[in-house]
Amino acid sequence: AVSLQKVHVLPQTVLYIADAETFSGHEECHEQKKARKRNSKETALALEKLLPKRCQVLGLVTPGIVVTPMGSSSNQPQEIEEGEAGFALLFPKIDGVKIHTFHFSKDVKNRVFDESKFAEAGLKNNPDLRVVLLFGYNSWKSGATRFLHQIVNPLNEKSIILAGGQVESFTSLTSENNQAQPGDACGVVGLAFSGPQIQSATVLLDQDVADERTAEAAMQRLKAANIPEHNSLGFMFACVGRGYRHYKTKRNMEADAFRKFFPNVPLFGFFGHGEIGCDRIVTGNFVLRECNDIKDDLLHGYTTVMTLIHFGSTK
Numbered sequence: 001a002v003s004l005q006k007v008h009v010l011p012q013t014v015l016y017i018a019d020a021e022t023f024s025g026h027e028e029c030h031e032q033k034k035a036r037k038r039n040s041k042e043t044a045l046a047l048e049k050l051l052p053k054r055c056q057v058l059g060l061v062t063p064g065i066v067v068t069p070m071g072s073s074s075n076q077p078q079e080i081e082e083g084e085a086g087f088a089l090l091f092p093k094i095d096g097v098k099i100h101t102f103h104f105s106k107d108v109k110n111r112v113f114d115e116s117k118f119a120e121a122g123l124k125n126n127p128d129l130r131v132v133l134l135f136g137y138n139s140w141k142s143g144a145t146r147f148l149h150q151i152v153n154p155l156n157e158k159s160i161i162l163a164g165g166q167v168e169s170f171t172s173l174t175s176e177n178n179q180a181q182p183g184d185a186c187g188v189v190g191l192a193f194s195g196p197q198i199q200s201a202t203v204l205l206d207q208d209v210a211d212e213r214t215a216e217a218a219m220q221r222l223k224a225a226n227i228p229e230h231n232s233l234g235f236m237f238a239c240v241g242r243g244y245r246h247y248k249t250k251r252n253m254e255a256d257a258f259r260k261f262f263p264n265v266p267l268f269g270f271f272g273h274g275e276i277g278c279d280r281i282v283t284g285n286f287v288l289r290e291c292n293d294i295k296d297d298l299l300h301g302y303t304t305v306m307t308l309i310h311f312g313s314t315k
Helices: 020-024 030-049 116-120 144-155 212-223 253-261
Strands: 013-019 056-062 064-067 078-080 086-091 098-105 129-137 161-167 169-173 187-194 199-205 232-239 267-272 280-283 304-310
Touching: 013 020, 013 064, 013 098, 013 267, 030 056, 030 169, 056 098, 056 161, 056 187, 056 267, 064 086, 064 232, 078 253, 098 169, 129 144, 129 169, 129 199, 129 304, 144 161, 144 187, 161 199, 161 232, 161 267, 161 280, 161 304, 199 212, 212 253, 212 304, 232 253, 253 267, 253 304
Parallel strands: 013 056, 129 161, 232 267
Antiparallel strands: 013 086, 056 169, 064 078, 064 267, 098 187, 129 187, 199 280, 199 304, 232 304
């Protein structure tokens, strides 16, 4: 018999997220900032060297982290708003599921985004597309919000779950290591999940959700989607203005509310500078609001987007 130590599940796709302090330290001196920029690239390359050559890697830097420490499904998800933290999600080959990374950067010369790039990235003419996690970076740049709208609006279909937020920067996109992006460019990176067995739902916690009762009511809406909880992951994309400040010094409120309704689903995510998502369910051919042509508003501030993704039954 083969000993268990020799059995490895190789990752095909990796999403890792670390907060800015992990990559930068605390100094604010301009010269040191330059050195740190190099250092974050070195950190990213060192991480990628640990992974198989053909592995797709997407690395993000954010102001804060949401993570479920692994080792036991009963571990409590944690909102880490200060201090160094990070995690990596390693996706193996999953039967019937395709995951791929994409990157669209704003072209200074062209004001109009070339939508043929969507098809190349598997985001158009793909009947099996179920979930798109997307992340804007350098959102403070002039034209960044307009560019994000150009990406989000064509994807705003009732049969696709869109979720994510604005991050500080991205450090890795393995397919592009040879084509260094200018440091001040803005754009959108993400992961697309395709496969007929994928089921997903999102709920939006807006500014009115400000105590335990209203946070739990939002989780009840997510629970009501009846997404299977085995072989599933939770994602939480929250505004830096929420967390313990929003809940009057009570920490971990939203992660605790999620765990109360989904005790065995690990939760991951971040605190960022703007959120992408809405209330939406995709299970089989059912969508949350049929016969309604009004596009959902997907870009928000001071909110939290909670997302559940089910990858199908395990054999």
